[in-house]
Amino acid sequence: MEKSVSDQTTPHYDVAIIGGGAAGLSAAQALGRSLRKVLVIDAGNPRNAPAHAMHNFLSRDGMNPLELLAVGREELGTYDVDIVSGTVLDIRRTEQGFELSLPNGTPAIARRVILAAGLRDILPVIDGVKEHWGNNVLHCPYCHGWEVRGKQLGINDSDFAAHQALMFTQWSDSVTLFKSPQRVLGTEETEQLLARGVHIVEGTISSILGTADSLSAAVLTDGSEYPIEALVIMPKMEADLSAVASLGLEISEHPMGLVPYVEVDVMGQSPVPGLWVAGSLADPKMQVIMAAASGLAVGAAVNADLMAEETRAAVELMRATTVAR
Ligand SMILES: Cc1cc2nc3c(=O)[nH]c(=O)nc-3n(C[C@H](O)[C@H](O)[C@H](O)COP(=O)(O)OP(=O)(O)OC[C@H]3O[C@@H](n4cnc5c(N)ncnc54)[C@H](O)[C@@H]3O)c2cc1C
Structure with missing residues (x-):
């Protein structure tokens, strides 16, 4: 575990989300609506960006894929969600959770990280x-x-x-x-x-x-x-996990034989403690509506995980106070 280089002025978040596609923004919405302080960092290049229109998303059939995300970002304005444009280059584990190197070079601290970075296509x-x-x-x-x-x-x-x-x-x-x-x-x-x-x-x-x-x-x-x-055509799909290279996250081959992906448990938690995965990175078959649903499910699971940690701390404090009396 690395010592944090952050100081008092470093922003602290409950959750940092890498990627602001359908999965990342939905996770942010679930967490924002759970009164969590959230940071989304997005390089702005969702997989379906080259398409003029998005289909098979009930109620949004034919919408431009980037418009869907613009509306999502606007909705997040209601909640305590900061959105930063750019690429996260590095994430390290520290005593406080994770320290992220933001696109402008400054650090941010987060208790949990959700990786919603999607896949990219090699044509x-x-x-x-x-x-x-x-x-x-x-x-x-x-x-x-x-x-x-x-x-x-x-x-x-x-x-x-x-x-x-x-x-x-x-x-x-x-x-x-x-x-x-x-x-x-x-x-x-x-x-x-x-x-x-x-x-x-x-x-x-x-x-x-x-x-x-x-x-x-x-x-x-x-x-x-x-x-x-x-x-x-059948593009070759790739997952870029360079941002989390130091955390030891492993890539597996999907049973369909199509692409690499990150294996997670039923709640979306990766084998790296505190690191969760949402969207097509966890299942390359996911369409946009499924990626959005996955973001909501993982966001809710991370909120429950934080609440369990806070409950354990509250119980310890209560016991210590009772003994001291
Ligand atoms: C050409 C094409 C057309 C498609 N059309 C449809 C369609 O009509 N309907 C449908 O349902 N599905 C469609 N899909 C599938 C759809 O693109 C995916 O289901 C969806 O994009 C998955 O969402 P996601 O949030 O998991 O990932 P993405 O949408 O890919 O979002 C991931 C985001 O993370 C960002 N990111 C990655 N790494 C970093 C980093 N290190 N730091 C910061 N940000 C990062 C990326 O730039 C991107 O903005 C299409 C796919 C393709 C290739």
């Missing part, structure tokens, strides 16, 4: 994919399947491409799976794809053509072009 190297990502280049049918329904869909090669191709036949009758020459599809898998009407093309996509409204073609490395209006 396949295909010209045009970055520009269209989150709109006509997509990965999740529940986010944007309806928007590309009935369109000519291309599925980019990946370990999940056959699964994605089958899935997207629910949204379109025109699905083309681009399979790299190295990828071997099983007999049963091929039968399923053909039975669902998936067109299988052997070749590797090197670029996509189109406008902001719609794609027009996938260009393969051999120069051939195939008409597509949207492209389904």
